[in-house]
Amino acid sequence: MLYLGNKNLPLNLDTAKRIANRLKREVMLRGPFRVLTQRLYEAELAAHAKSLPRLADADMDLVDDLRKNGVIQRPLASLGIPGTDALFSAFETLVPELRALPVKDNNAPRLPISRLLELPEIYLFGLDSRLLDIVERYVGLPVHYHGADLRREVADGKATDVRQWHVDAEDHRMFKIIAYLNDVTEVGGPFEYMTRERTQRACRDLHYVSGFVTDERMEGVAPKTDWKMAIGPRYVGNIADTCAVFHRAKPPVKVDRYSVTFSWLSRKPMKTYASMPMPQAKYDELMNKLSPRQRACVPPRTPV
Ligand SMILES: O=C(O)CCC(=O)C(=O)O
Ligand SMILES: [Fe+2]
Numbered sequence: 001m002l003y004l005g006n007k008n009l010p011l012n013l014d015t016a017k018r019i020a021n022r023l024k025r026e027v028m029l030r031g032p033f034r035v036l037t038q039r040l041y042e043a044e045l046a047a048h049a050k051s052l053p054r055l056a057d058a059d060m061d062l063v064d065d066l067r068k069n070g071v072i073q074r075p076l077a078s079l080g081i082p083g084t085d086a087l088f089s090a091f092e093t094l095v096p097e098l099r100a101l102p103v104k105d106n107n108a109p110r111l112p113i114s115r116l117l118e119l120p121e122i123y124l125f126g127l128d129s130r131l132l133d134i135v136e137r138y139v140g141l142p143v144h145y146h147g148a149d150l151r152r153e154v155a156d157g158k159a160t161d162v163r164q165w166h167v168d169a170e171d172h173r174m175f176k177i178i179a180y181l182n183d184v185t186e187v188g189g190p191f192e193y194m195t196r197e198r199t200q201r202a203c204r205d206l207h208y209v210s211g212f213v214t215d216e217r218m219e220g221v222a223p224k225t226d227w228k229m230a231i232g233p234r235y236v237g238n239i240a241d242t243c244a245v246f247h248r249a250k251p252p253v254k255v256d257r258y259s260v261t262f263s264w265l266s267r268k269p270m271k272t273y274a275s276m277p278m279p280q281a282k283y284d285e286l287m288n289k290l291s292p293r294q295r296a297c298v299p300p301r302t303p304v
Pocket of ligand 2: 167247
């Protein structure tokens with residue numbers, strides 16, 4: 001029996017979903033179906049290969065860099081996406097609002113999604129057609145855009161939630177841009193990661209499939225000298241395949257971090273991924289601004 005929404009009961013819907021997702025991943029990636037999962041995935045990639053968008057050389061270099069390293073850093077403005085100036089002005093409006101939010105016991109506060117959607121230039125940035133081409137080329141399959149997540153990481157030094165090492169379990173590949181909205185140094189909660197190759201070795205040594213890994217356990221298989229801190233100025237974007245590398249938001253100790261994460265996945269991910277919930281009217285308003293190709297990249301509406 002499932003008890004919807006009551007966090008005090010032993011099995012609520014979230015827990016059930018988490019367990020189901022974990023089981024699915026265990027079976028697909030570890031059990032007897034591992035080889036089959038891989039073969040099916042490779043067949044899908046091969047079938048879509050001839051339909052992949054063609055990219056300009058500089059964009060193809062970005063894709064190749066990401067494929068090689070798992071994480072690359074670029075100033076957001078250098079991507080040359082139309083609407084970048086409007087995007088930055090929207091951040092200048094929202095960051096002070098996020099700063100003014102009372103923190104209470106939540107060390108990763110967010111503004112209400114309804115407020116974020118009042119400045120649609122943020123959401124729409126992720127649906128720029130050239131950016132979608134880059135993402136599709138990297139993912140190798142048709143993609144869905146899951147929206148923008150604006151948050152503040154409060155400098156309490158606590159290793160909670162995604163401040164612990166993990167590999168995202170959603171799919172074979174994922175494309176994320178984690179853009180800083182303030183200057184981020186070692187003490188301000190940078191995105192921290194390991195290279196693809198280092199991740200594979202650590203996964204083997206930890207027998208890792210999914211979940212969070214403590215610093216102590218990680219240090220046992222990968223010395224801190226192999227942990228890479230993506231420090232950078234405001235409006236730099238960390239472009240990452242978070243399904244391919246160990247990563248986390250390093251717990252900030254002195255300065256709060258403000259960031260926005262844009263996410264894209266294939267249209268048939270291994271794990272369901274929450275999209276930005278929207279009221280029907282807002283969803284329709286946004287859809288009306290889009291081309292058919294852009295619309296195809298928007299997943300079905302998640303109701304509020
Ligand atoms: O915000 C960060 O630095 C990383 C959070 C994370 O785990 C993710 O975006 O997948
Ligand atoms: Fe993650």
